[in-house]
Amino acid sequence: MACGILGEPRKLAKKRKMRAIGRISAKISLPAGFDGGKKLKVRRECHNNAKNGVIVEKVILQTSIAGQKPMRGKVRDIYDLGDKLLIVATDRLSAFDVVMANGIPYKGIILTQISLFWFDFLSDQIENHLISDDVNSFPEPFCNYPQQLAGRSMLVKKCKPLPIECVVRGYLAGSGWTEYKQKRTVCGHKLPAGLKQCEKLPKLLFTPATKAKRGTHDENINFQQCVEIIGFESANYVRDKSIEIFKTVSSYAESKGIILADTKFEWGLVDDRIILIDEVLTPDSSRFWPADIYQPGRDQESFDKQFVRNYLKSINFDKSGPGVELPDDIAQKTSAKYIEAYQRLTGKKFEFGS
Helix, strand or coil: CECCCCCCCHHHHHHHHHHCCCCCCCCCCCCHHHHCCCCCCCCCCEEEECCCCEEEECCCCCCCCCCCCCEECCCEEEEECCCEEEEEECCCCEECCEECCCCCCCHHHHHHHHHHHHHHHCCCCCCECEEECCHHHCECCHHHCHHHHCCCEEEEECCEECCEEEEEEEECCHHHHHHHHHHCEECCEECCCCCCCCCEEEEEEECCEECCCCCCCCEECCHHHHHHHHCHHHHHHHHHHHHHHHHHHHHHHHHCCEEEEEEEEEEEEECCEEEEECCCCCCCCEEEEEHHHCCCCCCCCCCCCHHHHHHHHHCCCCCCCCCCCCCHHHHHHHHHHHHHHHHHHHCCCCCCCC
């Protein structure tokens, strides 16, 4: 049963509405730390919006819903509701497939809001798994936890996920650049000699990967291996659709002064239809670069967790074992980059409500 109950007394309905944020109705301004003021502390904190009387968590490493036990991934807490799932984006951060010890403020909210933006933007092009992001419409007991769930959760159709990640690359970066230097290939695709780091590729590359369990690394595979795993028709469909979406979004991003270098899509089966699932085109699943300072031949500034990656490299993190505690300034800068990505891509200010 959902929390909004027809025919309930007006006072009770009003009380429920005040408890549940719904479609992000509690307004939150950016903390002073994002514009050079007081530094943002990375711990479990709350932001109190006096106007609506709602307290929203600023950093959530894991959710806690009475009587419910989620499956916890690298970033998300997932609650199985039978024919539906409730997916909650926490503020955990995974780098090099290792979850760090502390979180990034507002990260889960930003990831969810960017995904919602793209689901709507692409709705005429591809079906997705979203049912609702309105906390008030969630079933009991979840609608009673807006402090934890508002802005960062989605009720979605329960699908059978395809066991591959569909990566589309437009530029030579990341593991692709590493492989190219050694073999002049990227996931089996032969490339011309002389390409520079982060250079635009001659054509878009579809480079699927197997999904890694927590604590292990994703493994790049070639298209034939993809066919062997999910079948010829499904492999061709997700390849073609992934490239089609990439082209659409890349063109839009360019109009906002942003380069989409590469991204990862996930797909699932529901009623024999393949639909878009999980997060989509977020700073966690994509490389977004500012176009005005782009220059091939070097690493690019990016709207993602690059601050974290660079820090981990500077301390010679071995990319395994438990995650480390990130310094406050690294977490602060990373949060600011996520917020900038949201604002530039969506054209909206990062705040709850209008």
